Amino acid sequence: MKHKLSGHWIKSVAPALCxxxxxxxxxxxxxxxxxxxxxxxDGVSNNSSGQAAQQTLSYSEEPLLAVEPDDSLTIPxxxxxxxxxxxxxxxxxxxxLAGIIAQLTQKLETIESDFINAQSRQQIxxxxxxxxxxxxxxxxxxxSRSRTDILVxxxxxxxxxxxxxxxxxxxxxxxxxxxxxxxxxxWEDSDRFNEELSALNEQRPNLxxxxxxxxxxxxxxxxxxxxxxxxxxxxxxxxADLAGLQIGDLxxxxxxxxxxxxxxxxxxxxxxxxxxxxxxxxxxxGQRVFVEVPRGPLGVGLDAEQENPS
Numbered sequence: 134m135k136h137k138l139s140g141h142w143i144k145s146v147a148p149a150l151c152x153x154x155x156x157x158x159x160x161x162x163x164x165x166x167x168x169x170x171x172x173x174x175d176g177v178s179n180n181s182s183g184q185a186a187q188q189t190l191s192y193s194e195e196p197l198l199a200v201e202p203d204d205s206l207t208i209p210x211x212x213x214x215x216x217x218x219x220x221x222x223x224x225x226x227x228x229x230l231a232g233i234i235a236q237l238t239q240k241l242e243t244i245e246s247d248f249i250n251a252q253s254r255q256q257i258x259x260x261x262x263x264x265x266x267x268x269x270x271x272x273x274x275x276x277s278r279s280r281t282d283i284l285v286x287x288x289x290x291x292x293x294x295x296x297x298x299x300x301x302x303x304x305x306x307x308x309x310x311x312x313x314x315x316x317x318x319x320w321e322d323s324d325r326f327n328e329e330l331s332a333l334n335e336q337r338p339n340l341x342x343x344x345x346x347x348x349x350x351x352x353x354x355x356x357x358x359x360x361x362x363x364x365x366x367x368x369x370x371x372x373a374d375l376a377g378l379q380i381g382d383l384x385x386x387x388x389x390x391x392x393x394x395x396x397x398x399x400x401x402x403x404x405x406x407x408x409x410x411x412x413x414x415x416x417x418x419g420q421r422v423f424v425e426v427p428r429g430p431l432g433v434g435l436d437a438e439q440e441n442p443s
Contacts, residue, residue: 280356287352289344300338307333346391350442353393359437360393364415371432376424378433382415383440388428395435402429 278286280301284294311329315321341349353360362384367374384392387401388411405411408427415422 283352283355284344286355287344287348289348289352293343297338297340297343301340304333304337307336347442350391350393354439354442357439359439360442361438361440362392362395362398363436363438364433365436366434368432372426372429373431373433376413376426378413378415378424378426378431379417382417382422383438384413384415384435385421386412386414388412395437398435402431404428 279298281291281294281298284297285291289297308330311326311333312321315323315326320326340352344352350360364373364378364380364382364384367378367380384398386392387398388405390397390401392398392401405428407429410425411428413424413426415424
């Protein structure tokens, strides 16, 4: 009887016990699935319960979302931003430099245009000074004399003198008309102005060619203008120094060209071939001296003087 009851009890209790154990296992599994320690990618090993507990404890010490940032991902992004800023800065500097270059180019063109116009005006001024009575005359009474009278005093007959005066007056009127028209229409600083002025200068009467060197020399003196060039200083080691020119020499000729002004001498040294041998004749204390020099800068200081050619 006891044996039968025991077997019946076992048969009754065993299912309940199994159900209870199974329920506990399921409950434990569900609870563990809801905790961060039991996630399969947390590195918990199933080889040993002790190791699993230890690893579970180590993961439970830190917050679930406390993930350290990966520096390998942020460095390229930061470098890219710095590179973009550098490119932007370089582009801005390049644009600024281009603007500066454009401004400098415009200023250079303006300077070149002003220089050309200044040269043209200087040529006109020199032409006027050569063909007018001149200001600041050193000989008394020449300021009140007409140019026709001066030409006659220089040995030109009255008819030729009047013709020269008429042609010079016509040239001066044409030049005044050109300046007035260019300034009114706003092209006084243009290539057109320079071209028309150059063409007009070619038509200007050349008093030196018409009178010859001797007559022109006399004309300069009669009009109270300088007609001699004196060497005032010499640079050591210069062409003039090596050739034997001396301070006080009056330059008479340079390469067979009669010299009457300092500018004429300077322009003559720039003609021909640089370095070719030419002859300079000077008046040294009343004696004519001939000196051979290479064409080019003489290395001297010059002073203009007036001297009676007779």
